[in-house]
Amino acid sequence: MIQVNNSSISEAAIMAEMQYHPAGTKRTAMLKAAESLIIGELLRQRARELGLVVKSEANTASDDNFLDALIQAEVVIPQASKQECEQYYTLNPQRFASSPLLEVSHILLAAAPEDDQQRVEAKTLAQQLIEKLQQGEILAELARNYSACPSKETAGSLGQISRGQTVPEFERQIFSAEPGLLPQPVESRYGYHIVHIARKVPGKLLPFTAVEQKIAEYLNEKVRRKAVAQYIHRLIVASDISGYDFNLSDSPLMQ
Template sequence: MRNALKLLPALAVAALPFGPLKAQDAVTPETVVATVNGEDITLGHMMILYANLPQQYKQIPVAQLFDGILEQLIQQEALRQSFDGTPAPSVVLSLENEERALMAASEVGEMLQGVATEEAIQQAYESRYADGTGEQEYNASHILVETEAEAQAIIEVLEEGEDFAEVAKTSSTGPSGPSGGSLGWFTAGQMVPEFEEAVMALEEGAVSEPVQTQFGWHVVKLNESRIAEAPALEEVRGEIVSELEAQAIEDHVNAITGEAEIDRPDISGVDPAILQQIDLLD
């Protein structure tokens, strides 16, 4: 289905004379801006049309679009009234889909009222971050060499009492060598798997056996571990609200569809490619 009437091109719209609404005691979405054979067009109709314009049109100052939008609605209403045939199936189906989607969105909007209250947000925040973020952080150092034999020799030197940072400065081929092999704080998923597994298996202050990764052979020391501190509520408010609303929507949809009488005929023989054959609707 193709749109029978499109918004005037941007340059043409920009050339239209702009006349603001006459001063009124109160301008609302119900304010009538035109009447076509007794059918009112309101400011609300214009608002909806503007809200659904392609993004490139919204780069144009709204004052230059105002008259063009109103003219389009007038033309569409005149054409609608003059149509006395039978709407194409694609038109009827589009209207049904649009109504279904808008009414479903309205139901969700109503349902979400009162979901993300301050109390609910605070409870979710406290539940999630009662013990910090719950995410373990690790502070480790390593010495990177080319062979397992070199790594084993370094371990023997460390066992004799040599300082890890000093050995790293003189022996490590990695970029952290000059800083004593320190990697700072990191969490799960930030290091290659083999290295991460070795770190997580260590006690604080302990040194690993040789660990091979794609970068070479490592001698790893776990300096310290901790639970990350909880972020401030305002830092995660948006995330918490989204999660509360998403869960509420899922629960509501499941409840509504669970109570509905839904019949599903066997359509296993339907070729999914039929969805691309839009010409069948005409």
């Protein structure tokens, strides 16, 4: 049993809470559940001290209402200035650019994700075909003979693609590459791809005025989370808690 000031949290309550905290091990799930219940109890206790209306049970519809009022009363949350938004915009231009456009052709050597032998064979063949292309063979001809993608009927061409049109593991590699034949096969859940980028049109940076509001919302939420975490930490330090050691927790609140 865990004691939080004058209130108790039973093992049954922790077991019931575990369903909301999936984790790799039962112990980790129990720790996360216990921490959540302790923090919730501390917040409710503090809210009652301030005269806010709080129901006795956790996870009720009133919780969000009292929590907002509690944070408003006790936590100072600064708002991002225009200068801070401009600085974030300047330091993170890649976040505010439209997607580049790539003109791509490929050969897909299919291999099931769970078939290790098939994937080894597909990678080996892909490397051999890349060597053939480097020696002057034509990608369209190899695509017709080897590719498992319907694009083999159009010389391996995928046309113009932008971010979000293909699977993430494929995109990560091709959008960071320069035009030309990629010297190594690109692995995806479908197998191995031999990729040729015919053309790359860089994305355009959106003007600051178009993203200023989103930047402000992002920075304000980031500051809010940090301020609330620090507030919870202060409540924990000022409280009498037995049966749980926050020093053993890997919660972001404790970092």
